[in-house]
Amino acid sequence: xxxxxxxRCFCIVLVCVAVxxxxxxxxxxxxxxxxSSETEQSETSGEKESPYTERLEKARSVIRQKNVGKYGxxxxxxxxxxxxxxxxQVESSSPFFRITEAxxxxxxxxxxxxITISSLSxxxxxxxxxxxxxxxxxxxxxxxxxxxxxxxxxIPVEALDKEIDCAAFxxxxxxxxxxxxxxxxxxxxxxxxxxxxxxxxxxxxxLRAYRMDGDAEPAEGxxxxxxxHEAPEPVSLSRSDGEYSIxxxxxxxxxxxxxxxxxxxIVRDGKAYAKLLWSSAYYDYMIVDGEVYYNLTTDGGNSxxxxxxxxxxxxxxxxxxxxxxxxxxxxxxxxTFYSESIGSKGQIPQEAAKKVLMIAVAIIVSGGILNYYVxxxxx
Numbered sequence: 001x002x003x004x005x006x007x008r009c010f011c012i013v014l015v016c017v018a019v020x021x022x023x024x025x026x027x028x029x030x031x032x033x034x035x036s037s038e039t040e041q042s043e044t045s046g047e048k049e050s051p052y053t054e055r056l057e058k059a060r061s062v063i064r065q066k067n068v069g070k071y072g073x074x075x076x077x078x079x080x081x082x083x084x085x086x087x088x089q090v091e092s093s094s095p096f097f098r099i100t101e102a103x104x105x106x107x108x109x110x111x112x113x114x115i116t117i118s119s120l121s122x123x124x125x126x127x128x129x130x131x132x133x134x135x136x137x138x139x140x141x142x143x144x145x146x147x148x149x150x151x152x153x154x155i156p157v158e159a160l161d162k163e164i165d166c167a168a169f170x171x172x173x174x175x176x177x178x179x180x181x182x183x184x185x186x187x188x189x190x191x192x193x194x195x196x197x198x199x200x201x202x203x204x205x206x207l208r209a210y211r212m213d214g215d216a217e218p219a220e221g222x223x224x225x226x227x228x229h230e231a232p233e234p235v236s237l238s239r240s241d242g243e244y245s246i247x248x249x250x251x252x253x254x255x256x257x258x259x260x261x262x263x264x265x266i267v268r269d270g271k272a273y274a275k276l277l278w279s280s281a282y283y284d285y286m287i288v289d290g291e292v293y294y295n296l297t298t299d300g301g302n303s304x305x306x307x308x309x310x311x312x313x314x315x316x317x318x319x320x321x322x323x324x325x326x327x328x329x330x331x332x333x334x335x336t337f338y339s340e341s342i343g344s345k346g347q348i349p350q351e352a353a354k355k356v357l358m359i360a361v362a363i364i365v366s367g368g369i370l371n372y373y374v375x376x377x378x379x
Contacts (some may be wrong), residue, residue: 068093068163069182070200075159076185078111080195088160089187090115093180095294097122097168100150104157104183106192111157113183118150124169125153130176133167141169160185161197232289234271234308241267245348247341248274251315252333257283257322262347265309265337272309274337278302282324288316312339 068091088104090113101116124141126133133141144151158164160183167176186197245262257280264275276286283303286293289310295303310316315334322329 068180069161070203072198072200072203073161073182074198075162076193076195076197077159078106078109080193081106081111081160081188082192082194083107084192086188086192088113089184091182091184094177097166097177097179099181102183104160104188111159112154113157114152114154116147116150116152120144120146120149120151121171122151122168123171125155126167126169126176127155127158127165128167129165130167130178132165133169133176157183159183160188232291232308232310234273235310235312236270237267237272238270239267239342241269243267243345245341245343245345246274247338248276249336249338250333251336253320253331257324259335260348262341262343264345264348265342266306272312272337273306274309274335275304275306277304278320280322280324282322283320284323284328285321287319287321287330309337312337 083106086104086106088102090099090102092099097117099115100118103114105112105114122144124133124143126136126141128136142153142155144153146152155166162182164181164183166179166181168179169176185193186200244265244267246265248259248261248263250259257278259279260277263277266273266275279302281297281300281302283305284295286305286307288307293305293307295305297304307318313336315336318333318335319330320333322331
């Protein structure tokens with residue numbers, strides 16, 4: 001190969017790399033709307049937190065707590081159980097205090113549990129409200145054991161199938177947060193139970209039938225879950241389970257915020273779900289048919305949600321809560337998903353940007369290999 005031909009090859013490779021890299025940079029996967037470059041630098045350097053972070057944390061502190069437990073729950077006490085150690089499921093009112101594993105210890109009239117949280121965000125818990133925790137003696141605060149980047153708290157359990165107040169102390173914010181926990185007795189083995197539990201599924205079915213037969217309003221203090229007939233039902237699609245793209249149009253609000261289109265369409269068990277990416281990082285939850293869906297983005301980037309698609313080719317009403325104006329505000333929107341636009345996942349801008357980056361990497365590697373052989377031939 002002539003020297004001039006080699007130079008031409010190198011020039012072509014360099015030009016291709018530059019073009020592809022520039023294209024990739026033009027399609028950022030995440031944009032921090034309303035955050036200046038100076039703010040971003042202060043966040044990464046560990047300096048004072050940005051107004052964005054403060055607003056997001058404020059929203060999380062007052063975020064709607066989901067109801068836990070079942071309607072008509074009857075408490076199950078230690079005297080109702082056989083002594084032993086059992087795995088048990090625990091429901092938490094907050095997505096930021098999700099318990100991934102729990103072990104229940106029953107010993108006579110006492111019960112305790114080792115609960116595992118898949119993070120190290122909380123320094124203490126206290127069995128009571130956040131207000132009580134602030135005024136309590138520090139010796140009553142419960143510390144954690146660290147195992148594989150997880151926190152394990154050993155806490156007393158008053159009863160199963162009962163809402164229990166549990167305050168959690170944030171390491172980062174040095175603030176107590178209110179949480180409610182319910183230990184589910186129905187998941188225990190039969191030999192552990194010395195009483196018969198109510199048939200909660202039957203009770204729930206009866207309540208739903210009652211609500212649908214009449215327009216009775218929920219009684220004061222009645223759980224929200226009772227007032228809601230059922231969870232949103234996604235539409236069925238005659239497509240194989242997998243990931244696709246779909247065009248979506250949003251109306252409502254002030255028009256300043258938008259969602260990325262086409263967006264990711266997920267078909268799971270023949271049902272349609274959408275992964276939405278907002279143009280703003282200030283959305284903390286969305287509501288679809290009374291069901292709350294929380295922001296999946298945890299790194300400070302633009303808000304993202306996975307929600308069920310309840311209707312195609314027609315307006316689907318939703319509510320989204322934003323903290324862009326300071327205090328949390330719920331805004332009504334409508335989404336329209338167009339079934340004829342369903343295509344490959346690669347049509348989504350973020351996916352296309354990933355492909356461009358992969359191609360750019362491949363070109364760089366190819367250029368390096370070419371350079372190696374050219375140098376070797378010259379020797």
